[in-house]
Amino acid sequence: MDLHAENGALTPIIQTERLTLRPLAPSDTADLHVIAAQWPVVRQLGGWPWPANLAFTASRSVPYTGQGFVWGVEAAGKIIGSVAVTRGELGYMIHQDYWRRGIGKTVVAAALDRAFCQDNCPVINASVWADNAASAKLLCSFGFTHWQSRYEQAIARGYPVLSHYYRLTRPAWDGLRNTAKSRNSGA
Numbered sequence: 652m653d654l655h656a657e658n659g660a661l662t663p664i665i666q667t668e669r670l671t672l673r674p675l676a677p678s679d680t681a682d683l684h685v686i687a688a689q690w691p692v693v694r695q696l697g698g699w700p701w702p703a704n705l706a707f708t709a710s711r712s713v714p715y716t717g718q719g720f721v722w723g724v725e726a727a728g729k730i731i732g733s734v735a736v737t738r739g740e741l742g743y744m745i746h747q748d749y750w751r752r753g754i755g756k757t758v759v760a761a762a763l764d765r766a767f768c769q770d771n772c773p774v775i776n777a778s779v780w781a782d783n784a785a786s787a788k789l790l791c792s793f794g795f796t797h798w799q800s801r802y803e804q805a806i807a808r809g810y811p812v813l814s815h816y817y818r819l820t821r822p823a824w825d826g827l828r829n830t831a832k833s834r835n836s837g838a
Contacts, residue, residue: 682730
């Protein structure tokens with residue numbers, strides 16, 4: 652589905668029963684800043700500062716115009732997270748009140764499908780800090796494989812942290828999707 656503005660409103664990219672995935676807008680700054688002020692969330696992000704900085708959050712609360720996409724994750728009329736594939740790299744964050752509800756899995760699946768099927772990415776990379784077992788598990792559930800680890804400066808933490816790098820190829824994603832379709836169709 653193509654993105655366009657209608658009467659000044661951004662068209663949703665994906666609409667489910669409980670979530671809307673859409674481009675971020677300046678009006679999302681307050682909701683996004685609530686998430687940016689949650690240490691359990693920000694400590695797992697590579698590029699967000701701590702303590703939360705409103706100007707930085709505002710700079711991220713705009714429609715993305717680079718290679719790839721950034722979507723806000725909206726539930727019940729407010730932004731509860733974001734998911735992106737930019738320059739072939741997957742990233743996501745979810746408000747801690749919404750953890751362990753399957754939202755991460757839903758939004759990552761939608762982002763991967765868009766990146767591989769519409770944007771024709773050959774490979775998608777992702778990285779997680781070594782102490783982020785939940786994100787590593789999520790990536791592996793989609794067929795990502797670990798290929799490298801190295802220490803990197805964690806902006807929010809203020810010191811180097813071991814980071815694990817994962818990648819998912821288009822053929823692996825296609826195989827996973829085909830297997831899921833076969834299971835769902837009873838084949």
